[in-house]
Amino acid sequence: EVQLVESGGGLVQPGGSLRLSCAASGFSLSDHYIDWVRQAPGKGLEWVGRSRNKVNSYTTEYAASVKGRFTISRDDSNKSLYLQMKSLKTEDTAVYYCARAVAGPLQGFYYYYYMDVWGKGTAVTVSS
Amino acid sequence: DIQMTQSPSSLSASVGDRVTITCRASQGISNCLAWFQQKPGKAPKSLIHAASSLQSGVPSRFSGSGSGTDFTLTISCLQPEDFATYYCQEYNTYPLTFGGGTKVEI
Numbered sequence: 001e002v003q004l005v006e007s008g009g010g011l012v013q014p015g016g017s018l019r020l021s022c023a024a025s026g027f028s029l030s031d032h033y034i035d036w037v038r039q040a041p042g043k044g045l046e047w048v049g050r051s052r053n054k055v056n057s058y059t060t061e062y063a064a065s066v067k068g069r070f071t072i073s074r075d076d077s078n079k080s081l082y083l084q085m086k087s088l089k090t091e092d093t094a095v096y097y098c099a100r101a102v103a104g105p106l107q108g109f110y111y112y113y114y115m116d117v118w119g120k121g122t123a124v125t126v127s128s
Numbered sequence: 129d130i131q132m133t134q135s136p137s138s139l140s141a142s143v144g145d146r147v148t149i150t151c152r153a154s155q156g157i158s159n160c161l162a163w164f165q166q167k168p169g170k171a172p173k174s175l176i177h178a179a180s181s182l183q184s185g186v187p188s189r190f191s192g193s194g195s196g197t198d199f200t201l202t203i204s205c206l207q208p209e210d211f212a213t214y215y216c217q218e219y220n221t222y223p224l225t226f227g228g229g230t231k232v233e234i
Contacts, residue, residue, distance in 0.1 A: 035224070037172075045164075045172065045215055047224040063223045097171055101219075104160070104178050112160045114177040114219050121171055 002026040002117050004098050009122030012088055020083040020122055022098035030054040030076040033101035033113045036083050038094035039121075046094075050101065050113075051081060066092075088126045095121040130154050130218050134227035141232060147203040149230045151216035156196045160220035163192055163201045166229075167212045175214075176201065206232075 008020040022034065033056075036048040049062040051072045060072050071084040081098060097120075101113040131154035141147050151161065159179040164172040174183045176192040179199055189204045203210055211234060216227040 044229045045166075045217070045226040047217075047226065050222075050224070061222045099172075107158060112158075112219055114160075114162045114174075115164075115217075116174050116177070116183060118171045118173070 002100070004100060004117060004119035006096060006098055006119045006122040009096065009124045011125045011127065013128050014088060014090055014126055016088050016126070017084070017086045018088065018124060020085070020096055020124070022081040022083070022119060024079045024081070024100075027100070029074070029079050029081065034072075034074075034081050035099045035101050035115055036070075036072065037097045037099060037115075037118075038092075039097070040091070040094045043094075048083070048096070085124070088124075090126050093124060093126045095123050097121045129223055130157065130221055130225050132216055132218055132225050132227040134214075134216055134230050136230060137228060138231040138233065140234065141206050142234065143206055143208055145206045147206055147210075147232060149201045149214055149216075149232075151194075151199045151201070151227050153197045153199075153218055157218045157220035159195050160218055161192070161194065161199050162217045162219060163190075164215045164217065165210075165212045166215065172215065203232075 003025045005023045012018050035050045052059045069087045073082045099115040099118045101115050103111040133152045135150050161179045163176040166172045175186050180192045191202045213229045213231045215229050
C-alpha cells in the first residue's frame with residue numbers, strides 16, 4: 001500500500017526552526033516527485049514546495065511565501081523527505097501535508113505532475 | 129501567479145441532487161487541473177486529474193470537464209458521504225495554486 005506519514009510538528013516560537021519528516025512506503029521514493037502543502041486553521045490549501053525525483057536531480061521549487069526560509073531535502077536510503085523550516089512566523093501555523101506527485105501524459109515536450117496520494121498531516125503552531 | 133477562482137464558495141444540496149462546481153484559471157492551463165475532496169479534520173483526497181481523469185477507486189458519479197481556463201466538477205447523484213469541501217488545483221505552472229474551496233453541505 002502506498003503511504004506517506006508526516007511527523008515532527010509541534011509548538012515553536014516565532015523566529016524558531018523546525019524540521020518536518022515525510023516517511024514513504026509502498027513505492028520508490030527516488031522515482032517520485034513529492035509536494036508539501038499546508039492548511040492554516042479554517043483556511044484553504046496552500047502549496048509550499050516540491051522536490052523532483054532522482055532523474056531530475058532532486059531539484060526543488062518553493063512558494064514565494066517560504067522561499068529562503070524553507071528547504072526540502074531527501075534521504076532515499078531512509079525513504080524519507082524533510083521540510084526544514086527556519087525563521088518561522090505566526091502565519092506559518094498550519095497543518096502540513098506531504099503528497100506524492102506523479103506524471104500525467106506527455107504534453108508537447110513536458111510531463112506535468114499531479115498529486116495522487118496524501119499523508120495525514122502534522123500540525124505546526126508558531127506562537128510565543 | 130495563476131489565480132484559481134472557484135464558485136460557489138458554498139452550496140446547500142440534498143442527497144440525490146446533481147451538483148456542479150466551477151473553477152476558473154486566470155490564464156490558460158491546458159488540462160493541468162486536479163480536484164480534491166476534504167472532510168473536516170482529514171487530509172485531502174485526490175478525485176480527478178488532467179481535468180477529467182478519475183483517480184482509481186473514485187466513484188463514477190464524480191466527473192470533471194474543461195480545458196484552458198474553465199473547468200467543472202460534477203457530482204451526478206449526491207451521496208451522504210459526499211458532503212465535504214472540494215478544491216481545484218492547477219499544476220501547469222509554478223507556483224502551483226489551489227482554488228479557495230467549495231463547501232457542499234446539507
